Amino acid sequence: MRVFKWLAIAAMLGVLSGCGYNKLQQTDEQSKAAWSEVLNQYKRRADLVPQLVNVVKGGVQAEKDILDSVVEARSKATSIQATPELVNDPQAFAKFQAAQGELTSALSRLMVVVEKYPELKSIAGFTDLQAQLEGTENRITVARNRYIDSIKDYNLTVREFPSNLTAKMFGYSTKPNFTVENEATISEPPKVDFGTASSAGK
Secondary structure (H helix, E strand, O other): OHHHHHHHHHHHHHHHHHOOHHHHHHHHHHHHHHHHHHHHHHHHHHHHHHHHHHHHHHHOHHHHHHHHHHHHHHHHHHHOOOOHHHHHOHHHHHHHHHHHHHHHHHHHHHHHHHOOOHHHHHOOOHHHHHHHHHHHHHHHHHHHHHHHHHHHHHHHHHHOOOHHHHHHHHOOOOOOOOOOOOHHHHHOOOOOOOHHHHHHOO
16 A cells, blocks of 8 residues: 555656646745845845935935935835735735835935035945945846746746646746836936046036
8 A cells, every 4th residue: 555655646746747836836936035135135225225314414405305205215115015925916016116116216316416415425424325325226136137037937837838737726826027117217226426426526
């Protein structure tokens, strides 16, 4: 009986493997890992924003509106709970993406304004925050691109035959991805190079 039991298990594993079960598991885990990295980088950026705003506020009193818009965008972005279920809910995912896009846009506008104040470079901590923000924005772009690729692989596995039958059997479904609409604008890191501002101030 034990022999037949193990033969049945081996046969079942062979069938599942042939029907894409292992590929579903692999691509699902890859997408989860890629999503975790996206969240890590977004959190890093959110943690940097208050420090940046405080430093800039100390040297640029006249730009209160843009500083307020950055604070508001950060508040909106961090108020969305990025639970594991979020990646399976197209509406929640779109809301999350929109909020992060608003923060990216607000930071970009802040950087444009700040370029008019080259004296900010003399404020303690500003240059370091500038470098950290630039690095974080670059890492966000890389993490997003990896997530986009991982979801493409996962969704293709869920849709294609015969793995689509296995996906349906085990409850796997396609996941929303970052939209291509305005993708270049949303994923473009804010310009944080103040070399031109310094030259203009001379």
